[in-house]
Amino acid sequence: MGIGVDKVTGRARIVIIGGSFGGLSAAFALRRKLGPERAEITLLSREENFTFVPSLTWVAVGSRRLSQISFGLSAPLAGKQVAFVNDAVIAIDTEKKTVTTANREFSYDFLIIATGHRSANEAVEGLGPFTGPGHSPMSAPEAEELATAIQVLLRNPAPVVVGAAPGASCIGPAYELAFGIDYLLRKKKLRHLVPISFVTPEPYLGHMGMGGAGKIRQLLEGALEERDIAYRTSAAIKAITPDAINIEGETPIGSQLSIIIPPLAGVDVVAKTPQLSNPKGFIVVDEHFRHKVAEGVYAIGVAVALPPAESTPVPVNFPKTGHMTEQMATIAAQDLIGEILGSKRGPSAELSARCVLDMGDRGIYLSADPVRPPRNRIPTVSEGRQWLLVKRAFERTYLWNAAHGRKMPTTFGW
Ligand SMILES: Cc1cc2nc3c(=O)[nH]c(=O)nc-3n(C[C@H](O)[C@H](O)[C@H](O)COP(=O)(O)OP(=O)(O)OC[C@H]3O[C@@H](n4cnc5c(N)ncnc54)[C@H](O)[C@@H]3O)c2cc1C
Structure with a gap:
């Protein structure tokens, strides 16, 4: 026994x-x-x-x-x-x-x-949504609240800031939302009415809390720049108000829709x-x-x-x-x-880490092994529409298998 x-x-x-x-x-x-x-x-x-x-x-x-x-x-x-x-x-x-x-x-x-x-919303004044004017996708109720706020934005175009608070660890969804909102606005021919800024505590784009990986930094810099998404790195958000984001030592950024990933606890x-x-x-x-x-x-x-x-x-x-x-x-x-x-x-x-970052109409595949540098393999970073299709297929397969008690796919398409 x-x-x-x-x-x-x-x-x-x-x-x-x-x-x-x-x-x-x-x-x-x-x-x-x-x-x-x-x-x-x-x-x-x-x-x-x-x-x-x-x-x-x-x-x-x-x-x-x-x-x-x-x-x-x-x-x-x-x-x-x-x-x-x-x-x-x-x-x-x-x-x-x-x-x-x-x-x-x-x-x-x-x-x-x-x-x-638990979202540590107390870390920054105004992190939300239910405790402040900020919005967040960190749970189902918060994502539904954010969906409503994005519908309001489509009716009343206004400046948007997407990003993460100091100490955040889940930064990928911030990039996905910046790209997703940009894509949605472009589809509706409203993008010219909405300045979008990306504000992150990362020392450079694509750091993601894991010291970056391969060419993800260069790829994200290019992708944000070609989409006219302004960005600030090493940014310490101090407060979110209903119409601005205040960053330590910097001029505030006007924002009517602030989507900020909180630090976690x-x-x-x-x-x-x-x-x-x-x-x-x-x-x-x-x-x-x-x-x-x-x-x-x-x-x-x-x-x-x-x-x-x-x-x-x-x-x-x-x-x-x-x-x-x-x-x-x-x-x-x-x-x-x-x-x-x-x-x-x-x-x-x-x-190890394998994930696909959704960019609205395409995706970035990233593989880092191990997650924590230094790494045995040079990370794979690849951009294309096929990765978005892989991400969608993975979601469907995972959900079907899990709901039917089958072994879930584990490696490819996160
Ligand atoms: C918006 C968003 C996008 C993401 N995108 C990706 C991605 O593209 N790829 C990727 O690999 N990862 C992604 N992640 C990260 C991924 O979702 C997490 O790594 C994963 O959900 C962690 O799973 P978990 O089981 O540890 O915890 P969770 O998914 O947080 O689940 C915890 C569970 O515990 C339950 N629970 C908590 N406290 C109690 C209690 N006291 N009693 C009973 N039950 C309790 C909760 O209700 C919940 O069901 C994303 C995360 C977010 C928020």
Whole structure:
């Protein structure tokens, strides 16, 4: 009998918190190797649905409805004999090995935390949308709010600023939204009425918190310049007001629609659990994504603490993409399976990044291996319409497979 197996039932009790890329992939990967006789798996999520988060930018620019990029979690999980509890976890006790919702307490032998982020909107005055005049695509409700704001812009053309606040780590969607709004306005022959600026804490375009990659910097500079999108780098946004963006040491930029990616923090329940996370609420793990102190606890995805790639004049944090989240889920699941079956630990690996940046009518494919420089391979950076088609096909395939309990594609087209 392996470690962490319940003495009475002979089964390991695995609890997963979060039903997005990390949580769902981990649940499927565990079940592929651990039948119900080996492991009782429970997934708790405060959302009833899985949402394909990368497509929230498409919800914002009106090319997707939320219903097209989400599905109910209960059916695919039931098909895998994973108990689904649609409830928010309000307490984690790593000594007693329990997690608690408003309705119930769950005991675990192993816990996988895949709770993603909290937008730290308090970091900059005016970050929004529900706390200030700024807009953001970081969650489904925020993306829908942004979609409405973009419709208002189309009726009343006015200056737009897109960008990221100091300390942001998820900068790709800011580029996608700048390109997406530019493309939308050009299609409607309104672009000449709307000055667009891109404002980023990155020391140069395409840094993305990972020290850049190959020719992405040159490509993005050219792409913004040919689209008349003005840009400022190493910009520390201080405040967002209803009609301007204030940047430290610089003249404010007039803006009626300010879309600013916030810095992220860990969710409250993780941040408040003693000795679970760092001061930002992110969880420090080993190379198998296992907590260094709390027994039986793993963390994957955006919930994990990853140090910045380098020090920059304005802070930029390390990215945690969907593709990286899937790799973390696989490594953690393999390690946990080895632990339960009493076999050797699963492999660990340096995370790599592959993603496609949507530019409205074309895409940029970027591959960096490993994500953190220096790298073994010269990064691949390629621009073309085909990449956008790949991104769209990936979204459809991922959603179909996930909704039907099939193995999701993991590498190509994020
Ligand atoms: C707008 C946008 C565009 C992006 N585009 C790309 C892209 O093109 N390519 C790419 O690779 N990555 C992209 N990313 C990043 C990618 O979406 C994330 O890496 C991925 O969503 C992380 O998955 P996760 O499972 O760690 O967390 P999340 O997706 O954040 O999910 C966390 C889950 O945990 C649940 N949860 C949180 N707290 C609790 C609680 N207390 N109790 C119960 N449940 C809880 C939440 O409800 C949520 O379902 C994008 C992100 C954003 C915001």
